[in-house]
Amino acid sequence: MNRAGNRAGTVLDALIDVRPVLDRELRQRSRTARSMVVMTIFLLLALGVAFITYTGETTSFNGEFGIARQNVGRSVFEWVLILELVLLLFVVPGISAGAITGERDRQTLIPLQVTLIGPFGIFFGKVLASSAFVLLLIVATAPILAVAYLLGGVAFSQIVSGILALMLIGFLLAVLGVACSAILRRTAAATLIAYGVILALCVGTAVVFAVLMILSAVSRNGDPDSILAYLTPFYWNPFVLLAGAAGEVSDVNGPWPLSGIRTGFIEAQNINRQFAADVAVAVDEPGIPGGFNERPGELAVIPLWLRSSLALLLLSFVAATVGVRRLRTPSRSVTQ
């Protein structure tokens, strides 16, 4: 009898299947200079932004346009978070979009596909390897966020939730990148599409949201579906998740960079609440069922961060499903 081990084919077995690819990827990554270079640049930029923000805020604090000193910490915190998110948006697709296409280019995918680990193990081994690098980058910058905490104006729980939000976004970006890599044949095309999807998430959703806000304000008493329409794209934006995780929704009055997003959420909620009340009167219902709408008086029962997390996890699930299916064999065609 041959040596291949026996497994029952449970969910746990599928998770264990991730390990060989993850182990190998991490081992290889740790031996290249690129990871160290990326981390060094990441840290230097985070330090630079923290320093510039601190210097700028404390200088203006002494002048007439200054803000309260206790809020300097929040400003540093939010700017560093934004920088980290922007860097992740650039770095993660760069390392994940070549994950499967790289295997094809090196002719190593087919030997992997005839083993027992299956498409799930291959896909999530790659995703977790990219996510592990993201984790390393975020943990490496944690001391900078700790300094922001010491400066005041930001709660410890917000620092933790901000870091967790970055990790979740990093995971989503890794899933998107690896999915593009599984679906497309060439690394360049996979990278381009991954960046395109991210651009659509960051900029496209904001544009659609703004347009729908305007349309909705104009036709306040129009089609009730418009409420769902203008709220939905809002949550697919990674910056929205970051804003929701890094501060209270009520933190809208400060001059901090993420306040604008939270203000948008409140505005949208206000229109939604007013509209829901109008519709409730019209149809004798207390609210509009489904979607992200609240009944009157139930503003933000589901927190902003949770709505956005669910939206982005749903997107990850869809991308992962497509990616895993693409790696399944036997298939109708094989890319060698």
Next chain:
Amino acid sequence: MELLEPGEPRDDLIIEARGLTKHYGRLKALDNVDLDIPRGSIFGIIGPNGAGKSTAFLILATLLTPTAGWARVCGFSPVAEPEAVRRRMGYMPDVMGVYENLTVKEYLEFHAATYHIERSEWASLVDGLLELVDLDVKRDTIVDELSRGMKQRLSLARALVHDPELLILDEPASGLDPRARIELRELLLQLQSMGKSIVISSHILAELQQMCDAIGVIEAGQLLASGPPGRILAQLGVGRSVRVRFGDGTIEEFPIAGDDEQQALLRKLIVDDDRAVLEFTTVDKNLEDLFLQITQGIVQ
């Protein structure tokens, strides 16, 4: 794919296929191929580039679904029961991919993990495989730094990592120097003596002829002939011929089946046709000649 398989799996066959067909759009990569490969044998598949050899191997190796027909590998369907086939089959593609920054030992350990082999077994497993393919002194060398011949042997070790019953080897001797080819041939014969069944495609036909118990000739997706090499050559009329140089300087070649026919030919030329024969040479043809004829489209 038609999954209905007639009858029970035959114990004496490691691979059984009927009507195996693969279309890519209008291109027929494989056209109604039947295969019966005995357990414990070395079966060679020859044919020009694009003949359908790799397509057949990809189907048998559970990577590709056929458009029609069915196959049974180690007693299981590669389409409906791919995992059962993968447990029992080792596949070596025509190009060996390598990972950057991995040593030979780590490369084999990684593949041991992909077959769910317990970590406690890795050390003895890797030692045994490296000794088998004569790479034990290279265990800590980065894979990418190995010569092509060494990479091929390592790729073979990878295919053997889970101790499969069957090896499917796509052009394993491609690009190897003569010494490496001989070493590979010796290794495959050793594996056969260990009870492995081997299916191999190659352009190094002399070696294929020496080591294969049977061959299949494939062209344009069709299996032209299948059986022991000598029988195939005779069947396709390229086994033996006589080259004759006549008094007027012309040279002609006549296919013959045996010694009797050779004598009859000589008598016919000299006595019946009254031609001056200056030279009469027997030419034994081999798979190389068959391959040349196939690629020239002579064999139809």
